[in-house]
Amino acid sequence: MLDYGFNNLNMHKMKLSVFPFNAGAVKAYTKACFVKEGASKDEIFYDGQWVDFDHYAIFQEDWLASHQ
Structure with a gap:
């Protein structure tokens, strides 16, 4: 998803929100x-x-x- 967004769509920034107790996702x-x-x-x-x-x-x- 990041590769496609940054390389194909030329997005500047991607954001997300997460519960802080979701340690697996935060990691x-x-x-x-x-x-x-x-x-x-x-x-x-x-x-x-x-x-x-x-x-x-x-x-x-x-x-x-x-990623270089």
Whole structure:
């Protein structure tokens, strides 16, 4: 998806949001060079409590540099 977006669509930035307690997803995203940009506090009511969403992004130049 990143390859197609950055190389074929010439996208500048891709973003995603994830629950911070989803350790597997966070590990996969950071391994793919996504960087945490911020968080939304108490964003959604989940499993009986308010939880945050963390926001991650990757820029085209950073992704291309890591794949040369």
